[in-house]
Amino acid sequence: MRNDSPSWIPNSRRIAESRLLAFAAFARVSGGNPRSLTDELHRWSVRSPEQFWSAVWGFCGVIGERGERVLLDPERMPGARWFPDARLNFAQNLLRDCGNDDALVFRGEDKSERRLSRQELRQQVAQLAAALRAAGVCRGERIAAYLPNLPETVIAILAAASIGAVFTSASPDFGVQGVLDRFGQTEPRVLFACDGYWYGGKPIDVLDKLADIVRELPSVEHVVVVPYLSPGGDERIAAIPRATSLAEFVAAHAGVSEIEFSQLPFDHPLYIMYSSGTTGVPKCIVHGAGGTLLQHLKEHQLHCDVKEGDRLFYFTTCGWMMWNWLVSGLASGATLMLYDGNPFVSNGRILWDYAEAERISHFGTSAKYLDALAKSGFRPRGRYELGHLCAILSTGSPLAPESFDFVYRDVKADVQLSSISGGTDIVSCFVLGSPVLPVWRGEIQCMGLGMAVDVWNEEGRPVRGEKGELVCTKPFPCMPIGFWNDADGRKYHAAYFERFVNVGKPVWCHGDFCEITVHDGLIIHGRSDATLNPGGVRIGTSEIYRQVEKLPELLESIVIAQDWPPASGGDVRVVLFVRLRDGVVLDETLTLKIKEAIRRNATPRHVPAKILQVSDIPRTKSGKIVELAVRNVVHGEPVKNVEALANPEALALFRGRAELSD
Numbered sequence: 001m002r003n004d005s006p007s008w009i010p011n012s013r014r015i016a017e018s019r020l021l022a023f024a025a026f027a028r029v030s031g032g033n034p035r036s037l038t039d040e041l042h043r044w045s046v047r048s049p050e051q052f053w054s055a056v057w058g059f060c061g062v063i064g065e066r067g068e069r070v071l072l073d074p075e076r077m078p079g080a081r082w083f084p085d086a087r088l089n090f091a092q093n094l095l096r097d098c099g100n101d102d103a104l105v106f107r108g109e110d111k112s113e114r115r116l117s118r119q120e121l122r123q124q125v126a127q128l129a130a131a132l133r134a135a136g137v138c139r140g141e142r143i144a145a146y147l148p149n150l151p152e153t154v155i156a157i158l159a160a161a162s163i164g165a166v167f168t169s170a171s172p173d174f175g176v177q178g179v180l181d182r183f184g185q186t187e188p189r190v191l192f193a194c195d196g197y198w199y200g201g202k203p204i205d206v207l208d209k210l211a212d213i214v215r216e217l218p219s220v221e222h223v224v225v226v227p228y229l230s231p232g233g234d235e236r237i238a239a240i241p242r243a244t245s246l247a248e249f250v251a252a253h254a255g256v257s258e259i260e261f262s263q264l265p266f267d268h269p270l271y272i273m274y275s276s277g278t279t280g281v282p283k284c285i286v287h288g289a290g291g292t293l294l295q296h297l298k299e300h301q302l303h304c305d306v307k308e309g310d311r312l313f314y315f316t317t318c319g320w321m322m323w324n325w326l327v328s329g330l331a332s333g334a335t336l337m338l339y340d341g342n343p344f345v346s347n348g349r350i351l352w353d354y355a356e357a358e359r360i361s362h363f364g365t366s367a368k369y370l371d372a373l374a375k376s377g378f379r380p381r382g383r384y385e386l387g388h389l390c391a392i393l394s395t396g397s398p399l400a401p402e403s404f405d406f407v408y409r410d411v412k413a414d415v416q417l418s419s420i421s422g423g424t425d426i427v428s429c430f431v432l433g434s435p436v437l438p439v440w441r442g443e444i445q446c447m448g449l450g451m452a453v454d455v456w457n458e459e460g461r462p463v464r465g466e467k468g469e470l471v472c473t474k475p476f477p478c479m480p481i482g483f484w485n486d487a488d489g490r491k492y493h494a495a496y497f498e499r500f501v502n503v504g505k506p507v508w509c510h511g512d513f514c515e516i517t518v519h520d521g522l523i524i525h526g527r528s529d530a531t532l533n534p535g536g537v538r539i540g541t542s543e544i545y546r547q548v549e550k551l552p553e554l555l556e557s558i559v560i561a562q563d564w565p566p567a568s569g570g571d572v573r574v575v576l577f578v579r580l581r582d583g584v585v586l587d588e589t590l591t592l593k594i595k596e597a598i599r600r601n602a603t604p605r606h607v608p609a610k611i612l613q614v615s616d617i618p619r620t621k622s623g624k625i626v627e628l629a630v631r632n633v634v635h636g637e638p639v640k641n642v643e644a645l646a647n648p649e650a651l652a653l654f655r656g657r658a659e660l661s662d
Contacts, residue, residue, distance in 0.1 A: 006438035064088025080475035109341020139164025144188035171319035178643030187219035266290030284484035291477035296328035308333030314364030366396035401442030443521035
């Protein structure tokens with residue numbers, strides 16, 4: 001399909017009722033000068049950052065003392081300071097409402113259902129915060145969660161933030177070493193954990209793993225167990241050192257209903273999040289409360305058009321930054337729609353049953369889920385009443401043009417499809433959607449407001465219509481406040497600021513290989529560190545994925561660059577591994593079909609030298625395929641942290657392949 005016309009155009013009513021239009025009017029009245037809703041608004045937001053972020057604070061009704069100063073040392077990156085005189089509390093901003101409307105709705109794969117009103121949520125946070133204070137937890141100390149996407153996990157983060165404790169999490173599908181690689185660095189004082197979780201129709205018990213974890217975490221003084229598999233409790237909890245049930249932990253504080261919100265600096269640490277860890281021990285990225293709050297308010301309200309009473313869903317575990325992003329929806333008055341389990345149970349219906357029954361307005365998922373749903377033959381359109389659904393959000397990997405076709409043809413024609421991209425590094429997005437702009441097939445709609453995003457070539461010059469590195473040329477409030485245990489900041493600086501050192505100013509280089517389109521949107525072609533370079537020509541991995549994964553025989557693929565000839569120390573060849581539908585075999589006919597599809601729709605340079613069949617493809621816990629880990633295995637190099645993978649056994653499928661020796 002050609003890109004001659006948009007896949008979706010917002011109607012005049014939707015634009016008129018958008019939070020973005022209201023914000024533009026607010027900004028003009030409060031002293032800003034955005035003359036339009038499109039390019040001019042973004043230009044103003046990055047040219048006048050003090051005015052813009054002050055307007056976000058005021059428009060979104062942030063609770064706290066803002067202070068007079070907005071930005072100090074704007075030329076330093078890192079080092080710029082936002083709202084240096086401000087005092088606020090993250091949890092207070094998320095718990096501003098206390099009525100009887102739903103705050104949280106939970107569904108589990110095991111068919112369990114729960115809901116908490118805003119008043120009930122606030123009361124349970126108050127009780128847990130009191131219990132944490134009674135346990136001696138102080139501001140700056142770490143609270144860790146080894147939990148599924150349960151209401152208790154949201155309660156735990158809000159209780160921790162109300163005190164000023166720092167929250168960190170990992171999902172319970174992590175193995176023992178994966179948890180220790182993370183929490184062992186950040187040394188939590190309290191560990192919230194579950195007895196297990198459900199996945200693929202099976203209960204997965206984790207109490208034995210939990211016991212092993214606790215023995216290796218001497219910093220933990222209290223282990224608080226949430227009984228998910230066994231609501232009545234499990235006698236094995238008593239055998240875990242320092243462990244008690246959640247009910248026992250809060251029992252003495254059942255009468256507490258008020259929360260003491262500590263008023264803290266704008267940059268007080270809120271979250272410690274972890275890089276994927278596939279190239280070594282995960283980096284511990286520290287995010288500040290004020291920057292996270294402002295950025296999420298901006299993204300939810302101005303880019304996703306989340307309004308009070310909307311029902312916000314994202315399919316995520318608590319080990320992925322999208323969970324943290326989801327939780328912040330409370331600050332915009334949204335109801336959080338929580339789900340834990342396999343999204344494909346009930347023949348793929350479970351999430352759409354949920355969306356219809358609970359009238360979900362914003363449905364968030366991964367690009368891989370949408371692709372898999374399309375290939376499964378499942379078609380929500382016509383089977384479900386989705387009149388309430390106004391936005392579908394996708395991240396985790398580039399969203400293929402064919403997935404745009406699938407959504408508008410087979411899910412809903414009148415919906416804002418927002419491919420969004422950023423990362424754990426900023427607990428938010430650099431590029432994302434807009435409720436007032438068209439959606440163009442295969443493109444991310446726009447740059448984030450207040451984010452000075454650009455694409456640079458190898459020489460550090462801005463480019464249009466050609467591929468380059470995604471950079472951000474000015475500071476922004478949600479930059480990490482640092483890495484844990486990185487006192488001199490060297491690891492932090494090396495991670496983002498050493499790519500372009502000869503341009504006269506510090507520049508954040510995010511590591512995405514992408515291009516700006518004629519519509520001022522963005523196409524991401526893959527991670528820069530996984531970019532292929534045969535014959536000196538840079539090729540983004542998603543350029544190949546887009547061509548091969550639309551073939552009906554293929555379920556998914558992974559592509560790497562193999563050093564070739566092996567001892568040359570120079571050139572590489574492209575190797576493609578494919579996972580096929582059941583019963584399909586990679587014969588010569590299919591191999592030629594794959595190569596022809598790539599040659600016809602890309603270039604001869606993109607055509608793999610080798611195409612090999614595998615039965616599985618390794619991925620991280622958040623579902624991202626790991627090209628670098630596969631490349632290491634193919635070259636006989638170690639994968640430094642297999643604990644970061646959801647299916648590490650799949651690596652064996654790539655090791656010692658005789659086909660790669662000639």
